[in-house]
Amino acid sequence: MDPSDFDANCVVNALVSIDLESGDEGQILYADSDFVSSPRLSPDGKTLVWQTWSHPNMPWDNTEIRIANFDDQGNLTNIKQIQQPKPGSLIQPLFDNWGQLYFIADWSNWWNLYRISTKELETTCKAEAVYPLPADFAPPQWLLGHRNYIPLDDGSILASYTQNSQWQLGLLRCSLSGTWKMQNIADGYGQIENLCGTNEAIFFSAATATQENAIHCLRLEEKTLPADMTIKRMSLSEDSHTETCGFSSATTICFKTANDELAYGNYYPPRNSQYTGLADSLPPLIVSVHGGPTSSAKTSLNLKLQYWTNRGFAVIDVNHRGSSGFGREFRQSLYPNWGLFDLQDIEFAVRHLIREGLVDAEKVVIRGGSAGGYSVMAALSESDLFAAGASYYGISDLEVLTQGTHKFESRYLDQLIGPYPEARDIYISRSPIYNIDKINAPLLLLQGLEDKVVPPDQAEGISKKLKNNGVEVRYIAFEGEGHGFRQLKNQVLALETELSFYQEALRLKP
Structure with missing residues (x-):
C-alpha cells in the first residue's frame, strides 16, 4: 500500500507480529475487523488480548475485546470474545501480574473498570464490575494507547476518572472479603491520563485550571501508597513565573x-x-x-x-x-x-x-x-x-x-x-x-x-x-x-x- 494514499477503502488495519531481527513486514495475526488496537500480552507471554470494532461504530460506540493463545509457531489460536451483557464500548484491556484481565466498559452508562479472573478467562470470560461509580474512567478513544488506570504490585489499582467536569486520581483496594474501596489521591484536575510506571513510581500527564498539561510523578514506597503522599509536577517550564x-x-x-x-x-x-x-x-x-x-x-x-x-x-x-x-x-x-x-x-x-x-x-x-x-x-x-x-x-x-x-x-x-x-x-x-x-x-x-x-x-x-x-x-x-x-x-x-x-x-x- 502507498503510504501517501489517503483513500479510506484502501486502508487495512491488522494485528501483526514482527521479527525484530529480520525487520520484515511481519506476519498478520488477525485482520477480521475494520479496526484493531491496544494489544497486550499476559505476564507469561502465552495470551494476547486486544480491542476491535467495525464500521459504522466508533470506539466510543460498540467495540469488542478478544483473547487468544499462541501456538508453537507463533500464530493465534482459540480466539474468543469476552462475554458482554449488552453492546457497549470496551476499551483499554490490560493484564495484571497474576494474569487477571482488566478493561473499561460503559455497560452501566458510565465507563467503569471491570475485571475477569483467571478462572473465568478459561471458561465463560464473564466480567465483574470493580467499583461502580457514576463517573467516566476514560475519555473517548480519539488517540490509541491511552491508559487511565494501572494495576500495582500489591493488587491495588491507581485510576483516573472524571465526574462533574473534574478529573480525580483514586486508589482502588480490594479487601479480603472481595469488596473494593476507593481512596482519593488527588482532585481538582481538568484532565488526567496516560498512567504508566514502575515499582518505584507512577507517571501521568495532567493539567489544572492554572497549570498546563505536564508530566507528574507519584512516588511509591514499599509498593504501597502513604496517606500523605505527594505528587510532583515535572515541567520544563516550572521555574517560570507566570502570573x-x-x-x-x-x-x-x-x-x-x-x-x-x-x-x-x-x-x-x-x-x-x-x-x-x-x-x-x-x-x-x-x-x-x-x-x-x-x-x-x-x-x-x-x-x-x-x-x-x-x-x-x-x-x-x-x-x-x-x-x-x-x-x-x-x-x-x-x-x-x-x-x-x-x-x-x-x-x-x-x-x-x-x-x-x-x-x-x-x-x-x-x-x-x-x-x-x-x-x-x-x-x-x-x-x-x-x-x-x-x-x-x-x-x-x-x-x-x-x-x-x-x-x-x-x-x-x-x-x-x-x-x-x-x-x-x-x-x-x-x-x-x-x-x-x-x-x-x-x-x-x-x-x-x-x-x-x-x-x-x-x-x-x-x-x-x-x-x-x-x-x-x-x-x-x-x-x-x-x-x-x-x-x-x-x-x-x-x-x-x-x-x-x-x-x-x-x-x-x-
Whole structure:
C-alpha cells in the first residue's frame, strides 16, 4: 500500500507480529475487523488480548475485546470474545501480574473498570464490575494507547476518572472479603491520563485550571501508597513565573435545553489583573464549541481561551449533548441529531447567560474548530443570536465529507446524521453550504491547506458562495498546516486576525 494514499477503502488495519531481527513486514495475526488496537500480552507471554470494532461504530460506540493463545509457531489460536451483557464500548484491556484481565466498559452508562479472573478467562470470560461509580474512567478513544488506570504490585489499582467536569486520581483496594474501596489521591484536575510506571513510581500527564498539561510523578514506597503522599509536577517550564492572578476561573453550569433535557458548559468571566470593565456594562460573549463532536470542553488551563478573557470577553465553553464525560446515554443522544441538538444547546446556553445578566445580548459571537467549526456555520444559518462567527477547518458540506476523509471517521456520519446515501436529504438540509441564503452574519474561515480530515475545499466552497451573496466573509489559508495549526506564527496570526474580526463585527475599540 502507498503510504501517501489517503483513500479510506484502501486502508487495512491488522494485528501483526514482527521479527525484530529480520525487520520484515511481519506476519498478520488477525485482520477480521475494520479496526484493531491496544494489544497486550499476559505476564507469561502465552495470551494476547486486544480491542476491535467495525464500521459504522466508533470506539466510543460498540467495540469488542478478544483473547487468544499462541501456538508453537507463533500464530493465534482459540480466539474468543469476552462475554458482554449488552453492546457497549470496551476499551483499554490490560493484564495484571497474576494474569487477571482488566478493561473499561460503559455497560452501566458510565465507563467503569471491570475485571475477569483467571478462572473465568478459561471458561465463560464473564466480567465483574470493580467499583461502580457514576463517573467516566476514560475519555473517548480519539488517540490509541491511552491508559487511565494501572494495576500495582500489591493488587491495588491507581485510576483516573472524571465526574462533574473534574478529573480525580483514586486508589482502588480490594479487601479480603472481595469488596473494593476507593481512596482519593488527588482532585481538582481538568484532565488526567496516560498512567504508566514502575515499582518505584507512577507517571501521568495532567493539567489544572492554572497549570498546563505536564508530566507528574507519584512516588511509591514499599509498593504501597502513604496517606500523605505527594505528587510532583515535572515541567520544563516550572521555574517560570507566570502570573495566575490574571487567569479567569471556570464556573461549570448545568442548564435546561430543548425538551427539558440538560446540557453543560464552563463559563469564564472576563479577567485582567490590570484593567476592569466599564461600570454598568456587560461583557461581549464568545461561545466556544469543541470538536469531535464526541469530545468535551475541559476546565484545564487553556491559554488560547484565556487570551479572550484577558481582553474583555466572557467565554462559554459548551458541553452540548453528545459530549463525553457525562455517560453513554448523554454521549449518544446526539445520534442521529448532529446539527440539531448541539445547536439547540448552544443557543440555550447563551440565553441562560443572558437571563442571568452575565453578558451583553447584542454582542455574542461563536467560534469552533473541525466539528465545532461546522456548528459555527450551522448556528449562523439557524439563529440570529450571533453577530459573527469564526470557523477553524470546519465542515460546510456534510455530503462531500462522506466521500473524502480518513478511514477512522469515514463512517462516523452514519451515526451522527444517518447512513449515506439513504439519508442524503438530511445531509443536504443540515449542510451550511446549502443554507447560504440564511447566513447574514460575518464569517471568518481559517483553514490549513494540508488538511486531509476536512480538506480546504470545504472552506473555499462556502467562502465563494457567501461572497456571491454579498455576505462579509474572510478566508485565510495557511500553507504547511493540516487539521489543527502547529506552527506558532500561524497560531498567533490566527488569534490576532480573529480578535480584529470580532472588534470590527461588534464595533469594539481596539
